[in-house]
Amino acid sequence: MAARRRPSQLGIEAADVRRARTLARQVGKPIVDLAQRHTTVSVERATLRLAGLGGADPDGTPWVNRLTDVVRADVGLEHGVSLPVWDALVRGEGDDVLTLAQKAAAGSVTFRVPEGRDATRARAASRRAVAAGIKRIDRQRVARERMIARVGDAPSKPWIYLIVATGDIHEDIPQAQAAAREGADVIAVIRSTGQSLLDFVPEGATREGFAGTYATQENFRLMRAALDETSKELGRYVRLTNYASGLCMPEIAALAGLERLDMMLNDSMYGILFRDINPIRTFVDQRFSRQVHARAGIIINTGEDNYLTTADAVEAAHTVTTSQLLNEYFAKEAGLEDWQLGLGHAFEIDPEVPDSFRLELAHAMLARELFPDAPLKWMPPTRHMTGDIFKGYLLDGFFNLVGAMTGQGILLVGMMTEAVVTPWISDRDLALQNVRYVMNAAGNLHEDFHPSPDGFIARRAREVLGEAIGLLQEIKDDSDAAGDPPLLAAIADGTFGLMKRPADKGKGLDGVARKAEDYYNPASDILEGP
Amino acid sequence: MNLIRPYGDTTGDGMVQLSFTLPIEHSKVAEGAAVQLANKMGMDPALIVHAKAMGDGFTFFVVYGRVNHLVDPSTVEVVERDYPLLTPKEANAAIKRSLRRRLVVVGGCIGTDAHTVGIDAILNIKGFAGEKGLEYYRELKVVNLGAQVSVPQLVEAAREEKADAVLVSQVVTQRDAHLLNTREMSAAFREAYPAAKRPLLVVGGPRFDETMADELGVDRVFSRGTTPGEVASFIVHRLAGARPTSKEKAS
Numbered sequence: 108m109a110a111r112r113r114p115s116q117l118g119i120e121a122a123d124v125r126r127a128r129t130l131a132r133q134v135g136k137p138i139v140d141l142a143q144r145h146t147t148v149s150v151e152r153a154t155l156r157l158a159g160l161g162g163a164d165p166d167g168t169p170w171v172n173r174l175t176d177v178v179r180a181d182v183g184l185e186h187g188v189s190l191p192v193w194d195a196l197v198r199g200e201g202d203d204v205l206t207l208a209q210k211a212a213a214g215s216v217t218f219r220v221p222e223g224r225d226a227t228r229a230r231a232a233s234r235r236a237v238a239a240g241i242k243r244i245d246r247q248r249v250a251r252e253r254m255i256a257r258v259g260d261a262p263s264k265p266w267i268y269l270i271v272a273t274g275d276i277h278e279d280i281p282q283a284q285a286a287a288r289e290g291a292d293v294i295a296v297i298r299s300t301g302q303s304l305l306d307f308v309p310e311g312a313t314r315e316g317f318a319g320t321y322a323t324q325e326n327f328r329l330m331r332a333a334l335d336e337t338s339k340e341l342g343r344y345v346r347l348t349n350y351a352s353g354l355c356m357p358e359i360a361a362l363a364g365l366e367r368l369d370m371m372l373n374d375s376m377y378g379i380l381f382r383d384i385n386p387i388r389t390f391v392d393q394r395f396s397r398q399v400h401a402r403a404g405i406i407i408n409t410g411e412d413n414y415l416t417t418a419d420a421v422e423a424a425h426t427v428t429t430s431q432l433l434n435e436y437f438a439k440e441a442g443l444e445d446w447q448l449g450l451g452h453a454f455e456i457d458p459e460v461p462d463s464f465r466l467e468l469a470h471a472m473l474a475r476e477l478f479p480d481a482p483l484k485w486m487p488p489t490r491h492m493t494g495d496i497f498k499g500y501l502l503d504g505f506f507n508l509v510g511a512m513t514g515q516g517i518l519l520v521g522m523m524t525e526a527v528v529t530p531w532i533s534d535r536d537l538a539l540q541n542v543r544y545v546m547n548a549a550g551n552l553h554e555d556f557h558p559s560p561d562g563f564i565a566r567r568a569r570e571v572l573g574e575a576i577g578l579l580q581e582i583k584d585d586s587d588a589a590g591d592p593p594l595l596a597a598i599a600d601g602t603f604g605l606m607k608r609p610a611d612k613g614k615g616l617d618g619v620a621r622k623a624e625d626y627y628n629p630a631s632d633i634l635e636g637p
Numbered sequence: 638m639n640l641i642r643p644y645g646d647t648t649g650d651g652m653v654q655l656s657f658t659l660p661i662e663h664s665k666v667a668e669g670a671a672v673q674l675a676n677k678m679g680m681d682p683a684l685i686v687h688a689k690a691m692g693d694g695f696t697f698f699v700v701y702g703r704v705n706h707l708v709d710p711s712t713v714e715v716v717e718r719d720y721p722l723l724t725p726k727e728a729n730a731a732i733k734r735s736l737r738r739r740l741v742v743v744g745g746c747i748g749t750d751a752h753t754v755g756i757d758a759i760l761n762i763k764g765f766a767g768e769k770g771l772e773y774y775r776e777l778k779v780v781n782l783g784a785q786v787s788v789p790q791l792v793e794a795a796r797e798e799k800a801d802a803v804l805v806s807q808v809v810t811q812r813d814a815h816l817l818n819t820r821e822m823s824a825a826f827r828e829a830y831p832a833a834k835r836p837l838l839v840v841g842g843p844r845f846d847e848t849m850a851d852e853l854g855v856d857r858v859f860s861r862g863t864t865p866g867e868v869a870s871f872i873v874h875r876l877a878g879a880r881p882t883s884k885e886k887a888s
Contacts (some may be wrong), residue, residue: 285692300809301748304785318809381784416754490754494843494861526843533658536691 117469117476117568118560123576124477130579131432137592139440142394145387146626148306148618150395151175151188153357154630156365157240158233160204161324163310164212171358172307174208181218184620187628193233194221204236220625230627237629241402244364248404251367254335255344261292262343265485265510265518267542272297272529274316276326280333285532287337287345290539293370293517295348296330298322303353303382304614308362318529322349322359327366346370348408351396352378354388354615360396364403370449370517371400374410375437376430380603381413385613386595397441398634407443408517409434412453412486414603420455420490424470425574426603427452429582431474432575433594435481442634445480449517453486454506458498462563464505469567471513472558477572482516485509492525499523500541507545512553518542578602640707651703653680658697663690671698679704716847720874722866725774728873732776735877736801742771742872743795743836744804745782748818752808753784755842759804759865768866777869788818788825795836796829802837802872807845815842816853823854837875839868 115121152171163169178188192204200216201207210216221229261267269291271282283294299316302309312329313321320326327349334345346369351360356373363371375393378384400407411427411434418426431450438448452474456463474483487506492499503521510518520538522530530538558564587596591610601607645652655675661667668685675683680702687699723731732740744756758765760781762772772779780798782791795803805822807815819840826835841859850858857871 289692300814301785317812317814383783383785416752531658532691532695533656533697536689536697 115476116557117472117565119473119476119569119572123572127428127432127477127572127576127579128436130576130583131429131436134579134582134594135433135436135440138390138594139394139437141387141592141595142391145391145619145621146184146187146628147357147388147391147615147620148175148179148184149355149357149392149615150628151184152355153361153395153399154187154189154237154628155192155204156358156361157244157630158204158236159240160208161310162205164209167310169307169310170205170208170212173212174204177211177214177216178218182220183623184618185623185626186220187622187626189233189237189629190221190226190229190625190627191218192229193236194219194225194229197225197228197232222625226625230629233627234629234632238633240361240365241630241633244361244399244403247364247367248402251344251369251404254338258338258341259343261346263546264482265515266292266346266482267539268293268295268348268484268517268519269535270295270297270519270530272319274299274318274320275314276312276320276329277314279320280330283330284333284337286535287334287341289536290543291345291520292343293346293348294330294334295370295372295519296320296322296326298350303350303378303384306354306615306618308355308358322362324362324366327362327368331367348372351400351407352410353382354378354384354392354618356389356392357395357399360399360403360405363405364399368405370406370408371396372410373397373400373407374413374430374451375434376598376603377410377413379598379608379613383608383613385616385619386598386608386610388613388615388619391619393437394441395631395634397438397443398631401442401444401447402634404447406447406449406482406517407438408449408484409451411451412455413451415453415455416490420453420457421460421466424466424571425578427470428473428477428571428575429578430603431478432579435478445478446482448478448481449484450474450478450481451484451486454488454502454509454521455486455490458491458502464509465563466567467505467509468512468558469564470571471509471515472564473568473571475513475515476568483513484517484519485513485515486519487521487525489525492521492523494527496523496527499525500537503538504541504545507542508549511545511549512556514553639711640709642707643704651705652701653704655680655700655702656698657700658691658695660695662694663688663696667696668698671696671700675700675702679706681705714848718867720871723870723873725769725866725869728774728869729776731873731877736776739776739778740801740872740876741778741780741798742802742804743780743782743791743798743800744806745786745791745794746784746806746808747786747788747791747822748807748809748814753806755808756781756783756804756806759806759841759863759868764865768864770865771869773865774869788822791822792825792829795826800836801876802839804868805838805840807840807842815844816849819853819855827854837872839872841868 152175155171178191182191269286271279273279297319299319299321309321309323312325338345348370351371351373378389379386411430414426454467488502500523522534522538524534582597585593585596595610599609642651643653672683683700683702689697691697744760760779761770764770771777838855839857840855843861845858845860847858847860
């Protein structure tokens, strides 16, 4: 909080910051309204998961998918699945929701949209069922807080964030435990490439993945249990991260809450821009998943670093700021608090550019000043890691130095073998030595370092903020023939990351429905309730 | 014949550096084992300059030493550039002269690969290594499909756009995904097009071996460090029978 009261080190006018936030709200609000008017298959399946429906049929299709598909075929998606499902249960079509799903899959249940007293009964029954799942999330949040109080928290900031990615959960576990012993405060289990485009969440413990391990409820449970053991052994709580992104974002958020994951990657626009997922699907799914994260006490990590992997890190610096402001608006609207906003940014400027380090420092200081109470997530260089591991090691050192000087909350440890191999044991050790050296040598440098108000760094930071305000204004004034919210029109134009994503295209559009008058979702009801 | 050996600081010293990890606790025995490995690899004498325990039961070594091997560059096989490098102006002129229409290039990252760095470096106007990307060429029509394009989508887009050339970038190499995806892609194009009508297939990425074009069923493989100008020159050479109007640039 002290940072907020301190005058700007970069000479940034408070009025400009207010203007940037006002514009972000003006751009974001129509999207929130749009999200409120729609539901998706994944939001409905997440609701069923919160009501306790898990498992899969013998072909591996989750019961939440089977049941949602049947309900949708019978009465459409626009009423939500809760009313038809709990109406059938109240009518005695099944003893519990799993039996009902099995019967529905066998074709022996017909769903209807209940009306009058039947609807009231179904609504109450669904709310009871989903409340039980949300209670479980609440208990997990308390369990986390208790465990941190008992075994201790990560000793210092930034939290050291390391990745494991073998594809096999039983290989990931010893690797994650080893990484924690070596100093990781946060373990991220990278997902199998392509999981974001699956319209179902795989089931069970998995041992086969491509460049990562499938996110499943059982994998979450196994890894969290293993890290609980290691946390006790090390005397500090080791956090677990996964990815609430892609077509199943709401379901994965629900599973993360149920299994006590601690941080989740969750960006407002990443799926649209980089996975070509339909924009409306993404915004609807994202709002629900963030409401779940807010309730679960999960810290989200946004994905602004990705813009800089496709666009020039100097020219596109303001798109990072713009996206951070939008991510902040959407996150807060969904109920997340400042301490839960791991807003992303990255060290991706071409090292051949003159003053590249000063530019990186300017951008990072700008993020720090704009979001003084958010644990920013600082992402290492990838684009200019050429395979020259010696130069890469130096670059990672400078990345760590910016991290130390700007009080980053979460530091993803850069590997000198980026773009060469998946990290070897020695790569990880050398990378951690690099971080420790820099933090030990320069961790308190921010006490002495004050950029000159008219110097290069302060001027650059103000310039980027100015460009971000300009871009937000431009987005706000954008429009398309269909009369979509301006942000959708801007995304369709290729404003972010140079990718053009029209609102009526992209994957997962067929899983979006406009809500009917009688739409009911007990999860939203509880999560948005007082 | 011009035999050479590694150079440290004196001609003929044969010095190399090496680092590796052995799954053994750090001890004198571990260091001896590291020397043994270096010896077996042909380093003699081998000097352990750094040894450090890493995690439980692992030791990391840095070894400097002399190798006695000689290498003969005259026996090395590489894919030499067999087409002239053209400036954008020359490329445009060649297309205009021989096709009398714009040459259509469709590109993307296939499979689950979301790394558009490579395809963007080649296609985006911004380019790479100081050379403008293919979008800069007036006579090229570039359709960049972006990331995670499925093979059927790629074939469909190639048909729809009447592509003359298809560019595919693959960065992710886990479990040889780049090779599997490329074979799937080339097979799909062979199936979808009669041989004479098939667009030129070009694949690139940092881990490709340029000698593998035939094996992968494509017309050309580009590896790390390829610039847009090289790709454009190759395409123009193959499709528009280009001849440089000015003196060929060195390199």
